[in-house]
Amino acid sequence: MAAGDSADPDAVSLTSCPGGPLLVRGDFEVQADDGTVIPKNRETVALCRCTGSKIKPWCDGTHKLLKRPAAEAEE
Numbered sequence: 422m423a424a425g426d427s428a429d430p431d432a433v434s435l436t437s438c439p440g441g442p443l444l445v446r447g448d449f450e451v452q453a454d455d456g457t458v459i460p461k462n463r464e465t466v467a468l469c470r471c472t473g474s475k476i477k478p479w480c481d482g483t484h485k486l487l488k489r490p491a492a493e494a495e496e
């Protein structure tokens with residue numbers, strides 16, 4: 422089965438939230454620059470794309486306060 426096939430239990434899916442985080446669902450790991458695995462406590466996580474989060478790589482909702490136009494936030 423291909424990644425993204427909802428019938429595949431091992432599939433990982435990515436969803437871009439306009440002006441906000443990247444939602445990642447499925448069985449995956451997130452590694453820091455040094456290769457250390459960053460523990461996650463959920464099957465679905467939100468990765469910060471605005472660079473404003475205080476708990477990177479996770480989204481903490483700060484993007485809502487930045488009030489950037491959606492098009493700018495996607496760049």
Ligand code: FES
Pocket residue numbers: 440441442443468469470471472473474479480481482483484485
């Ligand atoms: S995307 Fe939500 S805090 Fe950065």
